[in-house]
Amino acid sequence: MSWLVTGGAGYIGAHVTRALIEGGERVVVYDDLSTGNADRVPAGVPLVVGSVLDATRLEKTIRDHAVTGVVHIAAKKQVGESVERPLHYYRENVTGLQTLLEAMTATGVARLVFSSSAAVYGMPDVDLVTEDTPCVPMSPYGESKLIGEWLIGAAARAHGIRAASLRYFNVAGAAGPELADTGVFNLIPMVFERLQAGEAPRIFGADYNTPDGTCVRDYIHVQDIASAHLAAARRLQDAPAATSLVLNIGRGEGSSVREMVDRILKLTGHDDAVPEVTERRPGDPARVVASADRIHQELGWSARHGLDEMIESAWQGWQHRHP
Numbered sequence: 001m002s003w004l005v006t007g008g009a010g011y012i013g014a015h016v017t018r019a020l021i022e023g024g025e026r027v028v029v030y031d032d033l034s035t036g037n038a039d040r041v042p043a044g045v046p047l048v049v050g051s052v053l054d055a056t057r058l059e060k061t062i063r064d065h066a067v068t069g070v071v072h073i074a075a076k077k078q079v080g081e082s083v084e085r086p087l088h089y090y091r092e093n094v095t096g097l098q099t100l101l102e103a104m105t106a107t108g109v110a111r112l113v114f115s116s117s118a119a120v121y122g123m124p125d126v127d128l129v130t131e132d133t134p135c136v137p138m139s140p141y142g143e144s145k146l147i148g149e150w151l152i153g154a155a156a157r158a159h160g161i162r163a164a165s166l167r168y169f170n171v172a173g174a175a176g177p178e179l180a181d182t183g184v185f186n187l188i189p190m191v192f193e194r195l196q197a198g199e200a201p202r203i204f205g206a207d208y209n210t211p212d213g214t215c216v217r218d219y220i221h222v223q224d225i226a227s228a229h230l231a232a233a234r235r236l237q238d239a240p241a242a243t244s245l246v247l248n249i250g251r252g253e254g255s256s257v258r259e260m261v262d263r264i265l266k267l268t269g270h271d272d273a274v275p276e277v278t279e280r281r282p283g284d285p286a287r288v289v290a291s292a293d294r295i296h297q298e299l300g301w302s303a304r305h306g307l308d309e310m311i312e313s314a315w316q317g318w319q320h321r322h323p
Contacts, residue, residue: 001111001237002026004067006052006100007074009036011181012115012171012225016071018042018179019226020233028065030058031074040179052096058103069111069236071229072100075144078185079119079283082141093144094151101155111236112152112163113229118218118248120146120167123285130291131167131246138283153244160241164232169218169250169290171225173310180317187217187257188311191264192318200273201261205280208287214257216287218250221305221313225249231299250290251303260307267311 003020007013008029013036020027021042028046031038041047046065050057052074061067075093076082082089097114104112119142120135137143149165156163172188174180184193191201206213228249236243261275296302 001068001233002028002066003069003071003233004028004030004062004065005071005073006030007036007072009033009038009040009047010073011179011183012222013073014040014179015175015222015226016073016229017045018175019223019230020071021045023230023234025230025233028061028067030061037182052100053091055099055103058100059106062103062107062109067107067109069113069233070100070104070109071113071115071233072097073115075115077117077141079139079141082139082144086140089140089144093141094147097148097151101151101161104161105155105159110159110161110241111233112161113232113236114148114152114163114165116149116165116167116246117142117145118167118169118250118288118290120149121288123283124288127287128252128289128291129248131248131294149246156242156244162236162239162241162243164236164245164247166228166232167246167248168225169220169248169288171222172219173221173223173305173313174317175223175226175313177317177320180314180320182321187260188264188314189318191261192268192315195268195270195273196322200276201265203257203261203275203277204284206258206277207280210256210286212256212258215284216254216256216289218253218289219255219260219307219310220250220303221310224303224305227304228295228299228301231301235299245298247295247298248290248292249295250292252290252292254287254289255307263307264311267308268315
């Protein structure tokens with residue numbers, strides 16, 4: 001098959017592109033390079049610079065490269081920004097997906113792997129979040145991802161599309177320093193940034209109903225995210241028409257923010273740093289940990305990388321960008 005990877009020059013997209021290629025698939029990357037980097041695209045892989053809102057360019061790319069399946073990763077993904085710019089997020093994430101689905105149906109492409117998010121769940125009050133846990137997103141970003149899943153399900157039923165929506169939990173790490181995340185929006189790079197500035201890392205709230213009072217999250221290595229996309233793509237190759245899977249990508253293990261900060265300090269040689277506890281951030285749930293049973297049953301997939309690998313590879317990437 002030939003897979004179009006939208007957002008394939010971004011942090012997660014580049015890892016998915018590499019996993020598909022190593023899995024023997026043909027790939028073309030489609031990216032507007034607003035946050036992606038062309039240097040992440042492997043040599044020999046076609047890169048088409050374009051917006052997912054450009055139906056004409058999408059259709060031309062699909063036809064020119066004989067695309068038979070799409071991995072849709074391109075999206076705006078910052079929760080805080082989505083609250084400030086909801087119309088922008090709905091246009092890029094919802095209208096962009098609608099435009100892509102229209103291009104797929106116009107060109108006869110009937111396989112889609114969709115990058116969704118655990119943000120669709122909001123603040124679930126459960127020990128393990130299953131795919132059947134009620135979805136109550138708390139931001140326009142989370143809403144846009146849930147609407148995307150609904151839209152894909154409707155298109156699958158109406159047009160026979162075979163689809164898998166993958167709900168990511170907390171992504172970290174890198175396959176190599178050159179592929180590391182350049183954003184500072186998640187816990188690990190936020191701690192790195194504080195350490196580089198000679199400041200104490202921050203913990204937002206230590207009075208949650210958890211064992212050590214800090215939030216508990218399910219952290220997943222980006223290489224495991226990528227391997228899950230490959231597994232989903234292969235599953236869809238021979239799937240019946242109108243297949244529509246919704247699957248969590250997580251390790252099924254929770255780690256507290258304090259535990260993660262302590263690990264980061266130890267692995268980066270900053271054992272003497274003392275974290276600073278500040279007020280809670282609005283909307284942070286106490287615990288969000290994935291149940292990964294369904295993805296194992298459906299795809300035979302499970303995570304392979306641990307917390308130390310995530311931190312160490314992320315640290316190498318940080319040092320690569322901040323020598």
